[in-house]
Amino acid sequence: EVQLVQSGGGLVQVGGSLRLSCAASGFIFSDYWMGWVRQAPGKGLEWVANLRQDGNDKFYADSVKGRFTISRDNARNSLLLQMNSLSVEDTAVYYCVRDKVVGASLFDSWGRGTLVTVSS
Amino acid sequence: DIQMTQSPSSLSASVGDRVTITCRASRNIIGFLNWYQQKPGKTPNLLIYGASTLQSGVPSRFTGSGSGTDFTLTISSLQPEDFATYYCQQSHTAPLTFGGGTKVES
Numbered sequence: 001e002v003q004l005v006q007s008g009g010g011l012v013q014v015g016g017s018l019r020l021s022c023a024a025s026g027f028i029f030s031d032y033w034m035g036w037v038r039q040a041p042g043k044g045l046e047w048v049a050n051l052r053q054d055g056n057d058k059f060y061a062d063s064v065k066g067r068f069t070i071s072r073d074n075a076r077n078s079l080l081l082q083m084n085s086l087s088v089e090d091t092a093v094y095y096c097v098r099d100k101v102v103g104a105s106l107f108d109s110w111g112r113g114t115l116v117t118v119s120s
Numbered sequence: 121d122i123q124m125t126q127s128p129s130s131l132s133a134s135v136g137d138r139v140t141i142t143c144r145a146s147r148n149i150i151g152f153l154n155w156y157q158q159k160p161g162k163t164p165n166l167l168i169y170g171a172s173t174l175q176s177g178v179p180s181r182f183t184g185s186g187s188g189t190d191f192t193l194t195i196s197s198l199q200p201e202d203f204a205t206y207y208c209q210q211s212h213t214a215p216l217t218f219g220g221g222t223k224v225e226s
Binding site for chain 1: 121154156158163164165166169175207209211214215216217218219220221
């Protein structure tokens with residue numbers, strides 16, 4: 001069974017940093033693109049970032065480019081999202097997602113989500 | 121960026137109803153259109169990808185159609201467990217973008 005177990009998140013002040021982690025199991029992690037999608041309270045879904053199997057190609061939404069860094073550790077089956085210079089607009093539930101097909105950018109497995117609250 | 125516009129934003133339906141949700145892309149995305157279902161307080165769930173391919177385990181009452189800029193999600197006979205919010209997502213061009221969602225309620 002595919003599992004994406006998220007950790008990290010919480011309350012941080014404007015301008016602060018947080019790191020989100022996602023531990024994957026139940027599939028060959030290094031075979032899949034992975035990414036992050038977020039959802040602000042009461043709002044819709046917003047793609048944040050994703051990266052290739054080897055971690056060498058990374059893609060970001062304009063809203064987070066230059067502030068967030070996605071990375072992965074295939075030896076540890078883990079996905080990370082380093083978030084810097086956080087703003088109130090980054091307040092959201094962040095979901096770790098698996099790309100169903102290499103580079104297809106559609107998400108067939110989702111973590112339970114972790115809430116990030118940025119306070120002014 | 122490709123804008124995805126869903127309509128309606130919400131609809132009221134009853135069990136057994138046929139429900140149709142539309143999604144329009146701001147430019148041609150061929151068939152790179154996916155649908156997700158999200159129940160309150162739950163994680164989104166992939167229903168349909170490639171505009172019309174049913175994800176494994178998804179009931180056959182869900183169908184997707186369309187190409188180019190106009191797409192449709194149809195629930196042939198609404199079941200109690202189908203009351204949820206539905207999102208379309210284009211996977212043609214980065215940045216990936218989602219529609220605003222359609223809430224199906226009773």
